[in-house]
Amino acid sequence: MSDETRKIGIVAGGGSLPHLLIEHLKQIGTPFDVLAISGNADKAYFDGSFDYKWIRIGEAGTGFKYFKDSGVKDIVMIGTIFRPTLADLVPDLRTAAFFAKIGLKALGDDGILRALVKEIEHDGFKVLGIHEVLPDILLKEGVLTKKKPDKQALSDIKRGVEVALALGKLDVGQAVVVQQGLVLGLEGIEGTDELIKRCSNYKRKGDGAVLVKLRKQQQDMRLDLPTIGVKTIENAHLSGFKGLAVHAGNALIVDEKEVVELANRYKMFLIGVNPSEYL
Numbered sequence: 001m002s003d004e005t006r007k008i009g010i011v012a013g014g015g016s017l018p019h020l021l022i023e024h025l026k027q028i029g030t031p032f033d034v035l036a037i038s039g040n041a042d043k044a045y046f047d048g049s050f051d052y053k054w055i056r057i058g059e060a061g062t063g064f065k066y067f068k069d070s071g072v073k074d075i076v077m078i079g080t081i082f083r084p085t086l087a088d089l090v091p092d093l094r095t096a097a098f099f100a101k102i103g104l105k106a107l108g109d110d111g112i113l114r115a116l117v118k119e120i121e122h123d124g125f126k127v128l129g130i131h132e133v134l135p136d137i138l139l140k141e142g143v144l145t146k147k148k149p150d151k152q153a154l155s156d157i158k159r160g161v162e163v164a165l166a167l168g169k170l171d172v173g174q175a176v177v178v179q180q181g182l183v184l185g186l187e188g189i190e191g192t193d194e195l196i197k198r199c200s201n202y203k204r205k206g207d208g209a210v211l212v213k214l215r216k217q218q219q220d221m222r223l224d225l226p227t228i229g230v231k232t233i234e235n236a237h238l239s240g241f242k243g244l245a246v247h248a249g250n251a252l253i254v255d256e257k258e259v260v261e262l263a264n265r266y267k268m269f270l271i272g273v274n275p276s277e278y279l
Contacts, residue, residue: 005030005031007030007033007071008030008031008032008072008128009034009035009075009125010032010034010035010078011037011075011076011078011079012034012037012079013037013040013079014037014040014080015079015227015229016254016255017252018034018042018078020254021078024133025133026049026050033066033072034052035052035053035063036052037056037079037081039056039082040079040081040082041054041079053066057081060116064120064125067125074125074126074128075120075125075127075128076130077127077222077223080191114220114223117220117222117223127222130225131221132222136256137252138249139248139249139256140249142248142271143269143270143271144256144271145264145270146264147264147268148269148271149242149243149245149271153207153242153243155181156178156180156210157278159181159183160176160177160210161212161245161275163176163178163186163212165214165275168219169216172186172188173187173195174213174214174216174226175192175212175213175214175226176213177196177209177212178209178212179208179210180204180207182204184199185198185199192213192228192232193232196211196239197239200238200239203240207242208241208243210241210242210243210245211236211241211243211244211245212244212246213226213228214250214251214275215250215251225250225252226252227251227252227253228244228252228259229255229259230254230258232244233268234262236268237268242268242269243270244268244270246272246273247273248273249272
C-alpha cells in the first residue's frame, strides 16, 4: 500500500456521521476498516460491504491491535458515545494500562480525549478530524437561510456567545439557549437535543429562543466538534426556537442541503458565526 493510499481506521459511535464518512471513502477508493462501538453505532449501517469489528468502550486496546494488524495508518473517531455502563467499562489489559496512566489528571471529557489521542499516536497511528477527510462538512460563515437574525436575535446571539465561551472554558458543554436576553439553559451531559427540549418548558411569550453552539476554546479540532443536523432543526422548531447560531469553520453540519431546506420551511435562521465578532 502506497503512502498516498494510507488505510483509515474509523472508530464509529452513534448517528449518521460514521456512515457518511464510510460512503465517502467508498466513493474515492480509500481503504478503510471500522471499529463499531457497541451500544452506540447504528447496526443498520453495517451491512457486510466492508470490514468491521464490534467492541465495547473498555476493549479499546483490543480494537487498536485489530487496526494495527489490518494495516491502518490514520484514525478518525466520529459519532456520539453515550455514558457507558460499568459492564462497558470493564477494560482489557491495554485499556486498563491507559486508565492507570492518566489516573485523575483527566477530569473532563476533553482531558480524557486528549490523553487518548496522545496514547493512540504513541502507538504509531495518526489521528485525523473528519473535516480533514470531508472538508465540506464544516459549517460556513454567514447566514445560510432565507431568514436572517433580527435585532433581538443578534442581541441574543451575542449573549449566547459570551456564555458559551465561559461554559467551554470549564469543559462543561458547547451550547446555550437564550431568549430575549435571558439564558434558558446550558448544555450539560444530556447533549444539545435534550437541552432544546428542556428549554421549551421555560420559553417566554414573544420572540423565540436562539440556540448558540460553539467549539470549546481548548477543544482539539479532531475530536467531538459541535454538530448539527436535520434532527437539531426539527427539535428547535418543535420547541418554538427562532434560529440557530453555530461556530463557523469549527462545527459540523450533516446533510447541509436538507438542514437549510428544513430551516427555510420552518422560517428559522441558521447562521455560522465567528465568536470574536460578537464580543
